[in-house]
Amino acid sequence: xxxxxxxxxxxxxxxxxxxxxxxxxxxxxxxxxxxxxxxxxxxxxxxxxxxxxxxxxxxxxxxxxxxxxxxxxxxxxxxxxxxxxxxxxxxxxxxxxxxxxxxxxxxxxxxxxxxxxxxxxxxxxxxxxxxxxxxxxxxxxxxxxxxxxxxxxxxxxxxxxxx
Numbered sequence: 449x450x451x452x453x454x455x456x457x458x459x460x461x462x463x464x465x466x467x468x469x470x471x472x473x474x475x476x477x478x479x480x481x482x483x484x485x486x487x488x489x490x491x492x493x494x495x496x497x498x499x500x501x502x503x504x505x506x507x508x509x510x511x512x513x514x515x516x517x518x519x520x521x522x523x524x525x526x527x528x529x530x531x532x533x534x535x536x537x538x539x540x541x542x543x544x545x546x547x548x549x550x551x552x553x554x555x556x557x558x559x560x561x562x563x564x565x566x567x568x569x570x571x572x573x574x575x576x577x578x579x580x581x582x583x584x585x586x587x588x589x590x591x592x593x594x595x596x597x598x599x600x601x602x603x604x605x606x607x608x609x610x611x
Contacts, residue, residue: 465510465526470498472517486516 461468480491496502
């Protein structure tokens, strides 16, 4: 008896919509006409979607395509991005919290790291406690005047850069 290995696809695609759609169609051996029949969308429109010459469809259309391809709509990256954007749109506190995390964990290039290490000179980049003094956005208390970010009274891990 021969054992068949089941190939499993990740729950979520990391590719943009056009690549995900094309990949699913190839994996399922579906032509544009076959998918058009299953979705009631035109084959030409589906072709444009896989080529990236039409914008990513609205969520209801994406749901129709997902159903026809036997995946959940959130398989598509853009669908997930829209869901996240909708949640963020409803909560400015969540936006601020996530933005703070991004500032803390954004990787810096070697050039930026070197500037941060020399930041004690007050000429632009400030390592320190948030947005502060020097030629920074700040007056030592969070936000202020200048061209970069310096030492204020924010999070001591914050690192910023001149704009």
